[in-house]
Amino acid sequence: MSNSQSKIAAPQNKGLVKKLGFKSRNQFTGFMSVVLTGQLIYSCFEALKGVFYNMLLKMLHLNNAQLGGNLQLDRNCDLFLNSRWLD
Numbered sequence: 001m002s003n004s005q006s007k008i009a010a011p012q013n014k015g016l017v018k019k020l021g022f023k024s025r026n027q028f029t030g031f032m033s034v035v036l037t038g039q040l041i042y043s044c045f046e047a048l049k050g051v052f053y054n055m056l057l058k059m060l061h062l063n064n065a066q067l068g069g070n071l072q073l074d075r076n077c078d079l080f081l082n083s084r085w086l087d
Helices: 003-009 025-060 064-086
Strands: none
Touching: 025 064
16 A cells, blocks of 8 residues: 555544634534533433422412523523633
8 A cells, every 4th residue: 555545545634623613622622511511401400490390480489481581591691601602
């Protein structure tokens, strides 16, 4: 096998991180850590919300619409803060 053939056979993925728009592998790793951790927390919170939803309504003295509005506001703030972190 010649030298030029071995270069073709080896996958060149050094530029993949840069193609995705990240400046370094550490920035990509940090981004993926935040995304995966956020997804884990979000999925756990959704599961806990289903179990404790009625108790949460009583404890906070809110109705369904008010709690829904507060949760939506919380998610919008999280989205804004996470998107600002990427800049």
